[in-house]
Amino acid sequence: MSDRLIDALGTYCPVPIALAARAASSLHPGAVIELLADDPLIEVDLPAWCHDAGHDLLQLEREGREYRALVSCWPARSAPQ
Amino acid sequence: MSAYLDHAAGTPLDPRVRAAAAPFLAEVFASPSGVHDAARRPAEAMDAARVSVGALIGAPADEIIFTSSPTEARNLAVKGLLRANRALGGRIVTTRVEHPATLAACRTATRDAGEVVEVGVDPEGRVSPHELASAVDDATALVAVAHGQGEIGAVQEIAALVDAARARRQEVRVFVDATETAGLIPVDAGVLGADALALGGPAMGAPAWCGALWVRPGARLHPLIEGGLQEAGKRAGAECLPAIVAMGAAADLARAEMGARLATMRPLTERLMSGVLAVPDVRLNGPREGRLPGHVQVSVGGVEGESLTLALALRGVAASPGSACTAHAGKAAPALEAIGLQPPWTRSAVLMTLRWTTTPDEVDAAIAAFSEAVPALRAMSPVGVRGA
Numbered sequence: 434m435s436d437r438l439i440d441a442l443g444t445y446c447p448v449p450i451a452l453a454a455r456a457a458s459s460l461h462p463g464a465v466i467e468l469l470a471d472d473p474l475i476e477v478d479l480p481a482w483c484h485d486a487g488h489d490l491l492q493l494e495r496e497g498r499e500y501r502a503l504v505s506c507w508p509a510r511s512a513p514q
Numbered sequence: 515m516s517a518y519l520d521h522a523a524g525t526p527l528d529p530r531v532r533a534a535a536a537p538f539l540a541e542v543f544a545s546p547s548g549v550h551d552a553a554r555r556p557a558e559a560m561d562a563a564r565v566s567v568g569a570l571i572g573a574p575a576d577e578i579i580f581t582s583s584p585t586e587a588r589n590l591a592v593k594g595l596l597r598a599n600r601a602l603g604g605r606i607v608t609t610r611v612e613h614p615a616t617l618a619a620c621r622t623a624t625r626d627a628g629e630v631v632e633v634g635v636d637p638e639g640r641v642s643p644h645e646l647a648s649a650v651d652d653a654t655a656l657v658a659v660a661h662g663q664g665e666i667g668a669v670q671e672i673a674a675l676v677d678a679a680r681a682r683r684q685e686v687r688v689f690v691d692a693t694e695t696a697g698l699i700p701v702d703a704g705v706l707g708a709d710a711l712a713l714g715g716p717a718m719g720a721p722a723w724c725g726a727l728w729v730r731p732g733a734r735l736h737p738l739i740e741g742g743l744q745e746a747g748k749r750a751g752a753e754c755l756p757a758i759v760a761m762g763a764a765a766d767l768a769r770a771e772m773g774a775r776l777a778t779m780r781p782l783t784e785r786l787m788s789g790v791l792a793v794p795d796v797r798l799n800g801p802r803e804g805r806l807p808g809h810v811q812v813s814v815g816g817v818e819g820e821s822l823t824l825a826l827a828l829r830g831v832a833a834s835p836g837s838a839c840t841a842h843a844g845k846a847a848p849a850l851e852a853i854g855l856q857p858p859w860t861r862s863a864v865l866m867t868l869r870w871t872t873t874p875d876e877v878d879a880a881i882a883a884f885s886e887a888v889p890a891l892r893a894m895s896p897v898g899v900r901g902a
Contacts (some may be wrong), residue, residue, distance in 0.1 A: 443737050497601075
């Protein structure tokens with residue numbers, strides 16, 4: 434169960450990543466974003482963005498022409514100190 | 515005395531709506547996407563408008579997509595939902611009394627693959643839940659139905675229709691065109707149970723050049739206009755801030771004043787309806803009850819609808835031919851054919867729509883003009899055609 438569902442179907446990079454980034458900025462650390470997309474570039478862009486921004490890519494699966502990803506936002510910030 | 519009774523096509527802006535939108539045609543000019551100070555006010559205004567429009571239908575702000583018109587909202591819903599849900603099938607079930615924009619979008623969306631099935635209506639323009647459900651099959655991805663029918667005024671029992679369609683196929687997507695109802699009568703997205711609702715300006719007292727689409731999270735939607743990040747990627751292009759702000763202000767007022775507006779319109783509508791029906795050989799199209807507020811469409815024996823509209827205009831009364839879209843092509847309105855009318859009744863319709871700003875004097879002027887124009891036109895008719 435995700436905290437936010439982002440329907441990026443029919444949009445092309447960088448829109449899916451930008452939508453995910455916008456959502457992450459409004460969510461608490463540890464929150465999970467579910468991203469639906471169908472731009473194949475998501476296979477490259479999403480892992481790269483997660484790495485750069487400090488998110489954890491929990492899952493990126495492809496079914497036909499569509500992708501479903503789960504991203505944990507800033508998990509390090511939510512971890513106990 | 516003149517009378518303006520074409521409010522469904524365009525309605526005067528409430529001064530409060532105009533005041534809210536005016537700065538966005540003047541000193542507030544920046545793009546709401548900017549990161550500078552000048553972007554703050556447009557961004558906040560757009561956020562507030564989204565909250566207001568969502569509140570009108572009981573939906574969260576982030577589920578609202580602003581469009582340039584109700585027609586764009588209808589197109590986005592039909593084409594976007596079908597394209598994103600092709601896995602469900604390529605078939606659309608709709609009705610014979612949909613807005614031309616919905617019907618055209620359905621035909622375009624299925625042009626390369628799939629089909630459109632149009633369900634009929636009863637003589638008052640109502641869709642039967644049973645007939646709708648019977649048309650849904652395992653290849654049906656989308657059901658598209660209007661809440662309020664703009665020509666004949668019938669208001670559908672949407673929740674029953676949605677339930678019936680879903681009972682036949684649980685995962686089918688349902689688009690409801692609420693452009694004629696949201697803002698005029700209570701519309702609750704949760705209660706209706708649809709996946710998407712199209713909203714329009716005039717019903718809530720906003721300009722005709724603004725619209726919106728509510729989409730349930732998870733319904734899956736492809737954009738119609740692609741490009742940037744605006745409207746969560748579902749409607750790219752620079753936002754029309756004056757329209758969006760006007761729609762937000764109008765939505766707030768509609769929510770606060772709906773009861774009073776309906777109380778004002780109800781007796782005026784009844785007075786107009788009774789007045790024009792008192793003229794011999796005039797019939798009301800659509801239901802008497804369960805009708806859009808302020809909506810009176812009649813067919814007039816022995817008179818062409820366009821001629822009557824012009825005759826009313828010459829007497830200072832603004833009305834509309836039964837179906838502006840089809841009248842220009844010299845064709846009968848599909849909705850009138852759908853309720854079983856035959857020529858000449860299908861070509862003799864005139865539509866009068868009033869709002870809470872309409873005065874009793876305007877209604878009386880319209881009745882007087884109608885009562886004078888109809889026999890005058892009949893007397894001029896070279897063929898003396900009478901209604902059935």
